[in-house]
Amino acid sequence: MNRTKIALITTALICLALLLVALYLQLVEKMLPCPLCVMQRYAFIGIGLSCLIALILPRAVRRIGFALGFGSALFGIGTAAYHLWVLAYPEVKCGIDPLETGLNKIILAEVLPVLLRADGLCDTPYPPIFGLSMAAWAMVWFLIFALVLGVLLFSKKKARELFGKGY
Template sequence: MNWIWNAPRRTLALIFVDCAAMMGFGMYLQHVVGLEPCPMCIVQRYCLIAVGVLALIGSLKPSTAGWWKSFAWLAVLFAGFGAFTAARQSWLQWYPPEFATCGRDFYGMIENYPISRSLPMIFRGSGDCTAIDWTFLGGSIANWSFVAFTVFFIVLLLAIFKAKR
């Protein structure tokens, strides 16, 4: 584990590469395989993009530890929010609501409702958020997304707290 705290900027760059690869695989599943993302999947994508971009920015400037740590803290926040969203979607997949409707898409909710009303609608889930269209080793996309966000969260915290000063 020395590579995490001996070279935290390299760790941030590796997190960026992981996020880019995951986004590429998500685009493959959407555009080649034909899976349409649900509202919670869209939120997870935005969190993944935010973690990746913040990790990239934090890894670029070599001068101070404060620079990369501030961006790493922001990435921790987005990784935590992404893990929460993925966990909620996994819960909905394991225990689907009794009356599931397809509901509106993410952009339709944002365009037609204020953000204070559309965010709870996203986390309530819809019929398409409970569907499991793809699995790998018994886990759905939401399950693997939760694992990835949790790993990012832990690695970022280790890099922040254990970095050599």
């Protein structure tokens, strides 16, 4: 198995692990997801599925999967950045807004409410995990995924150097 495929599988598995950690924090630690948290979950799902799509696509069109994953990572970066801003300025409350109502009416939120239903407030100050807020950890992972998928998408030569032959 070449390194590109290993990178895609690893990225997809990390996305799954991050979603499982989010579920643990929600169900066990009672950290309710806010609308921005749910949007970040959608981004992680998008990245993971895009990596799996890239794995099954023929090599000639594999960049489609890279592009979808890269776009999802950029969406996640934007959402996490806004979430960090809301946490830094708690007087700007996200609260119950049309975003929450709209997110909770998406068919996926109705099918998988435990994962994709927004019930919390964006400015709730949950304790940090290893010194970082949940939004900060999400930002770190979105940046890593954007870097990996961006290299695969935009630079064939660099991708070969980083991820080996067989790209």
